[in-house]
Amino acid sequence: MFRFIVKRLFQLVLVLFAVSLIVFLFASVMGNPVYLMVKENAPAAEIQAVTEALGLDKPLPVQYAIFVRNALRGNFGKSYMNHLPALGLIVERFPATLEIVVVALLLSALIGIPCGVLSGAYPKSRFSRGIMVFSIAGISMPSFWVGMVLIYFFSLHLGILPVSGRGTVGTFLGMRTSLATLDGWRHIILPSVTLALGTLATIIRLTRSGMQENMKQDYVRFAKSKGVPRRTVLFGHALKNTLIPVVTIFGMQMGTLIAFTTITETIFAWPGMGKLLIDSINSLDRPIIAAYILFVAVMFVFINFIVDILYVFIDPRIDLQ
Amino acid sequence: MTAAGRSGFLRTFLDSEFFHNYKRSPSAIIGSILVIFVLLVAILGPLWTVQDPYNIASLELRDAYKPPAWIEDGEARFLLGTDQQGRDMLSAIVYGSRVSLIIGVAGAFLASLIGIVFGLVAGYTGGRTDAIIMRIADIQLSFPTMLIALFLMSVLGRGVTNILISLTLVGWVRFARTVRGETLSVKKREYVEAARVIGLPNVRILFKHVLPNVFASIIVLATIQVGNFILTEATLSFLGLGVPITRPSLGMLCNNGFTVLYSGLWWVSIFPGLYIMIIVFGINLLGDFLRDELNPKLK
Numbered sequence: 001m002f003r004f005i006v007k008r009l010f011q012l013v014l015v016l017f018a019v020s021l022i023v024f025l026f027a028s029v030m031g032n033p034v035y036l037m038v039k040e041n042a043p044a045a046e047i048q049a050v051t052e053a054l055g056l057d058k059p060l061p062v063q064y065a066i067f068v069r070n071a072l073r074g075n076f077g078k079s080y081m082n083h084l085p086a087l088g089l090i091v092e093r094f095p096a097t098l099e100i101v102v103v104a105l106l107l108s109a110l111i112g113i114p115c116g117v118l119s120g121a122y123p124k125s126r127f128s129r130g131i132m133v134f135s136i137a138g139i140s141m142p143s144f145w146v147g148m149v150l151i152y153f154f155s156l157h158l159g160i161l162p163v164s165g166r167g168t169v170g171t172f173l174g175m176r177t178s179l180a181t182l183d184g185w186r187h188i189i190l191p192s193v194t195l196a197l198g199t200l201a202t203i204i205r206l207t208r209s210g211m212q213e214n215m216k217q218d219y220v221r222f223a224k225s226k227g228v229p230r231r232t233v234l235f236g237h238a239l240k241n242t243l244i245p246v247v248t249i250f251g252m253q254m255g256t257l258i259a260f261t262t263i264t265e266t267i268f269a270w271p272g273m274g275k276l277l278i279d280s281i282n283s284l285d286r287p288i289i290a291a292y293i294l295f296v297a298v299m300f301v302f303i304n305f306i307v308d309i310l311y312v313f314i315d316p317r318i319d320l321q
Numbered sequence: 322m323t324a325a326g327r328s329g330f331l332r333t334f335l336d337s338e339f340f341h342n343y344k345r346s347p348s349a350i351i352g353s354i355l356v357i358f359v360l361l362v363a364i365l366g367p368l369w370t371v372q373d374p375y376n377i378a379s380l381e382l383r384d385a386y387k388p389p390a391w392i393e394d395g396e397a398r399f400l401l402g403t404d405q406q407g408r409d410m411l412s413a414i415v416y417g418s419r420v421s422l423i424i425g426v427a428g429a430f431l432a433s434l435i436g437i438v439f440g441l442v443a444g445y446t447g448g449r450t451d452a453i454i455m456r457i458a459d460i461q462l463s464f465p466t467m468l469i470a471l472f473l474m475s476v477l478g479r480g481v482t483n484i485l486i487s488l489t490l491v492g493w494v495r496f497a498r499t500v501r502g503e504t505l506s507v508k509k510r511e512y513v514e515a516a517r518v519i520g521l522p523n524v525r526i527l528f529k530h531v532l533p534n535v536f537a538s539i540i541v542l543a544t545i546q547v548g549n550f551i552l553t554e555a556t557l558s559f560l561g562l563g564v565p566i567t568r569p570s571l572g573m574l575c576n577n578g579f580t581v582l583y584s585g586l587w588w589v590s591i592f593p594g595l596y597i598m599i600i601v602f603g604i605n606l607l608g609d610f611l612r613d614e615l616n617p618k619l620k
Contacts, residue, residue, distance in 0.1 A: 145594030
């Protein structure tokens with residue numbers, strides 16, 4: 001276990017190095033932020049001053065070294081736009097993103113796994129066929145479109161759910177979250193359903209194919225003929241052996257969900273870090289983009305790490321060495 | 322059905338297990354009908370649309386904000402209504418679908434090309450080359466494709482060429498992985514060893530003896546990727562990081578429509594999105610069938 005953790009930490013460093021280099025190189029190619037900060041027709045001296053203030057006059061390797069040194073201290077520079085520390089802005093908005101991701105993940109697990117188990121166990125039934133059509137439709141729908149349809153139907157047409165924003169934010173376990181208030185929950189429903197749809201479809205498909213394989217195995221037949229109740233066979237025996245790929249997918253889906261919050265948050269004007277990223281891209285706010293990508297990279301490596309550990313608990317046959 | 326009198330190839334195809342299964346799979350038939358419909362609309366559509374949506378001169382502002390024909394105030398001329406500038410939504414969707422389809426197909430083609438080359442090289446040569454290519458692939462795969470595409474587009478800027486570059490860079494990995502895996506297993510077969518023993522050049526072995534055996538998987542993957550790429554492009558365009566406004570794709574149309582959704586003009590954004598779903602749904606139904614038939618191992 002210890003060796004595994006050390007190996008993983010080494011990997012983390014490698015990934016972060018690669019990502020930081022790529023982010024840095026691309027960011028320095030991308031548009032010149034100086035022109036966004038000075039007035040039109042600014043004198044050359046002012047442009048020069050701003051360039052120097054941002055450290056953009058130094059050679060690239062030096063800029064990169066400074067970037068890494070500062071990044072290690074958690075300092076990604078200040079946002080070009082509102083002059084606040086970039087990492088601080090992201091961390092501040094992280095809870096808002098986390099809450100729709102968590103709700104979306106729960107939704108897709110609680111609906112997706114039972115649906116996948118049932119449609120995998122009885123693939124010929126009408127219910128299963130319906131589920132399959134739904135899941136293919138689910139991965140075929142653009143998520144921004146789902147969001148728009150939901151907004152139109154529930155907010156504008158029926159008028160029962162709010163259009164956008166995070167609603168009243170309460171305090172829960174010391175964290176400021178919408179999950180603590182009823183109004184917050186009303187706001188969170190549409191964004192997280194929008195976000196969950198793609199993941200839900202993927203989870204159903206995966207659970208289903210895993211179940212189909214396992215239902216043919218001898219141990220399932222044996223359990224059935226022994227007279228074990230049907231529900232125990234499905235959810236106890238077969239599902240247990242299907243969970244490995246499902247857990248992997250959860251890890252991967254977590255990443256996809258975080259990526260897709262950029263879209264969901266844009267549509268629902270949800271003040272999370274996804275919307276922050278899109279806003280920063282539109283205003284060429286490099287420090288924020290760089291901090292976002294690295295923040296997310298660390299998070300993904302961490303999620304993968306947790307997933308690997310979970311394997312051992314689900315399937316003791318797996319040896320992490 | 323009598324196969325007598327048909328040409329050899331067609332007869333083999335009609336008698337094949339593939340075609341037999343196809344006839345008995347409703348989802349495959351629906352999928353192919355949708356795909357053929359979408360292609361016909363894209364190719365022939367401009368012949369019967371009421372206007373050329375790109376030609377500003379043909380738009381009239383008094384036609385703006387018309388709802389679909391079946392709703393009060395709607396006009397039969399504008400079946401799916403008009404947008405803020407008096408643009409017929411049906412025409413805009415027909416033209417937009419061409420942009421979306423071309424980007425999806427071209428993107429999948431380019432990504433498969435790059436992926437095939439890297440996959441073949443990695444699988445066939447093995448050793449350090451293989452390790453390096455696969456390590457890059459691993460790192461890339463640990464990031465969601467959407468995020469990478471977003472990042473690339475933010476660096477490259479809007480434009481069809483830039484979208485194709487992004488899609489290729491994002492999509493080559495899956496092709497490379499699949500091709501590499503299959504190359505590894507094909508490499509050990511007798512006929513490849515025989516070809517090597519008689520001294521055929523590596524390039525010839527790769528393209529004449531290895532590639533044809535990997536082709537089925539590539540077809541499956543490419544089909545699925547066309548659908549994925551259409552969705553990715555639509556999303557990027559929706560966020561304003563995709564195609565330029567002058568040649569709107571379906572995603573761009575949604576972006577335009579979103580600004581007036583709150584004023585109740587739902588048709589401007591809902592219909593283009595619905596059509597994206599129809600296109601991708603058809604492709605996915607077909608892709609699922611192809612995967613089950615040609616390569617059940619592929620997920």
